[in-house]
């Protein structure tokens with residue numbers, strides 16, 4: 330019951346904005362996902378391949394599975410058959426491996442480039458300059474026809490300083506807008522801007538997020554710290 334209310338709270342809040350929601354269910358049991366599923370909810374986010382795969386197998390097949398965590402290339406093959414959107418493409422090697430595995434089963438996988446916008450070194454992703462070089466490399470992108478770059482993802486610095494968070498989101502939004510104008514590869518379609526989590530989604534939505542990834546504010550605190 331509480332889960333449904335938490336979800337509805339978000340849906341109310343997002344009404345009239347450009348943002349949609351991914352319910353981040355990492356570490357939470359299938360029973361909790363099922364509770365949301367039964368209210369009609371379909372968009373779930375997981376950060377680990379094995380956990381997402383197990384939940385995929387246990388749950389109905391019309392769920393949209395969003396992978397939001399760092400990928401090891403040797404595990405990509407396990408999610409490529411069913412993943413809906415990969416938010417966390419943080420290096421070229423990952424994009425190439427997604428393309429390779431997707432080609433084998435004749436799928437085109439929607440991906441977001443994760444951009445490093447935070448101060449912390451621990452958060453992965455492309456720098457702006459690296460992302461720009463990749464997005465403008467039409468020859469390279471043409472060689473990866475089984476991926477489609479649907480947008481960008483970023484995680485702000487973990488801080489109380491909301492001005493800093495806002496600045497980081499603003500920077501990512503501006504880069505996204507610029508890249509929409511300055512890219513032309515046929516497998517780029519920059520419609521999504523994935524930014525905002527439980528602690529900073531309001532700022533992210535104000536700054537133009539199209540997809541917020543919310544875990545603990547819907548499902549409650551996780552038992553163990555897990556980025």
Ligand SMILES: *Cc1c(COP(=O)(O)O)cnc(C)c1O
Pocket residue numbers: 353355376397398484525526527528542543544545546555556
């Ligand atoms: C865990 C996680 C989230 C959700 O975090 P909450 O603070 O629980 O909302 C969002 N994005 C990524 C990449 C995550 O790993």
